[in-house]
Amino acid sequence: MKKNFLFCISLSFLCSSCVMNNAVVKPDYDFSKVKTVRVGQFSSVKRYKGISDAVQNAFIQDLLGSGYNVVSDPNVKADCIIEGSVTSFYRVREEWIDNGFYYGYPGRYRRRYRWAGMPAYDGIVYNNTVSIGISARMTDVETGQVVWSDSFNNENWDEDSAISGVVKSVLKSLPKEKINSKK
Secondary structure (H helix, E strand, O other): OHHHHHHHHHHHHHHHHHHOOOOEEOOOOEHHHOOEEEEEEEEOOOOOOOHHHHHHHHHHHHHHHOOOEEEOOOOOOOOEEEEEEEEEEEEEEEEEEEOOEEOOOOOOOOEEEOOOOOOOEEEEEEEEEEEEEEEEEEEEOOOOOEEEEEEEEEEEOOHHHHHHHHHHHHHOOOOOOEOOOOO
């Protein structure tokens, strides 16, 4: 009973950390005037190969889909710049798959096996769960002030879905109108 209780408590903390909103918005900033956005590079301390570019492209796609004008040339005038960093990226679980069957042997290797007198088959270990964390900020070009910042972690079955999910979650907190200060 005690073991189940501890499991439920730890599961609730784990789930709540995935949906926490870390967004911070500058009060009295008029986000409705933001029409043109430049998406800068997303840095990575650990140099996650190709992920920084994929995050940048996901931001561009999502912003275009939301109706923003997106520019890539630094010489073209933009209202704001969105940039940030990839804070984490890793594969969480691996599975041994052969002929569409799951065998559950973790590891990054090939294995030969015999099944009930059948010929030996080669199986391959596949990564199937990806976790990514990003931190993003929006800077007003005229004033140089950071007007919005957010971070989020996401886990999904493949890289594209994980990246798309984390970018969509972060951009949900980006306001579309003026934020009045709380007095």
